[in-house]
Amino acid sequence: MKTERTPLFCDADLAARIERVETRLIEATALAAHRRIADGRGFVIPVAGGLASFAEDDSPFNKVVGLGFGGVPTADEFDEVEHAYAAVGAPVQVELPHLADPEIGLALSRRGYQLESFENVLGIAIEDKYDVRLPDGIEIRPSGDEEFDVWLNVMADAVAVPDTQGVPWREEFPRDTYIEAERDAAAADITRYIALLNGDVAGGAGLRTTEGVAQFAGAATLAAHRRHGIQSALLSTRLAVAATAGCDVGVITTQPASKSQQNAQRNGFDLLYTRAVLVKHPAPS
Structure with missing residues (x-):
């Protein structure tokens, strides 16, 4: 008889923990970009338990994250964040979990933010140990600094041809910007993995614990x-590593109804919550 698996339940405390570690990831990556560019334009501004980040022009790490579990930002805090983004000519993009304090969504609406998209956060309760058995021909291994550029180019080549299943990504980033953003993310203690299919480099992934x-x-x-099962192999391998690291929960962010979400759910991940992406664009000059 097949044992029914109990889906992972996400309460406000778990969502707050996930958002907190996401905030620290964005902060570390943005600070790495500031050190690399050193033009004085970048910023990280703490706001109500979260963070407003600007790494560089067109960066995927230009956003406000972690709001919802540390109180409602004051009008002065909103003003500071909006003025900072306006000074660098960038929109203010807030990623707001649906489990957040609803007063924040109301405040953003009153200030002229518009809902532009959603992203899903999926999670899994990590077991004590995993017996990873990969399909014939697939190898997953850590990717060291000696092949960092290989890993970066594989990731950039792969995301340049997105899977068309599900809701399409709202954002597209220049290849050079994407590569530099991934390079900066290495400063946030992300372990890189590379996938081989019959000896050929086929894909890559990252893991942070x-x-x-x-x-x-x-x-x-x-x-x-x-x-060919590359994504499932990358997931199962990283789950085993996470178990060894003593993690109790794993999380992945996907576009709604995407192939990535489907693969994650096939591997035991459950939909925990959705982030609404609300944006306020700079006023025309």
């Missing part, structure tokens, strides 16, 4: 190697 949370920090498969 902190506060008992395993963040599955991106995964991508080259278009020519999709539908």
Whole structure:
């Protein structure tokens, strides 16, 4: 008889922990970008338990994260954040969990923020140990500094040809910006993995473990190697590593109804909550 699995339940405390480690990841990555560019334009501004980050122009790490579990930002705090983004000519993008204090969504609406998209946060209760058995021909291994550029280019090539299943990504980033953002993310203690299919490099992924949370920090498969189980192999391998690291929960962020979400759910992840992406664009000059 097949044993029914109990889905992972996400309460406000778990969501707050996940958002907290996401905030620290964004902060570390943005600070790495500031050190690399050193033009004085970047910023990280603490706000109501979260963070407003600007790494560089067009960066995927230009956003406000972690709001919802540390009180409602004051009008002065909103003003400071909006003025900072306006000074660098960037929109204010807030990623707000649906488990957050609803007063924040009301405040953003009153200030002219518009809902532009959603993203899903999925999670899994990590077991004590995993017996990883990969399909024939697939190898997953850590990717060291000696092949950092190989890993970066594989990831960039893969995301340049997105899977069309589900809701499409709202944002697209220039290749060079994406590569530099991934390079900066290495400063946030992300372990890189590379996938081989019959000896050929087929994809890559990242993993960060902190506060008992395993963040599955991106995964991508080259278009020519999709539908061969690469994503599932990357997931199962990283789950085993997370278990060894003592993590109790793993999280992954996907686009709604995407192939990435489908693969995650096939591997035991449950939908924990959704983030609404609310944006306020700079006023025309």
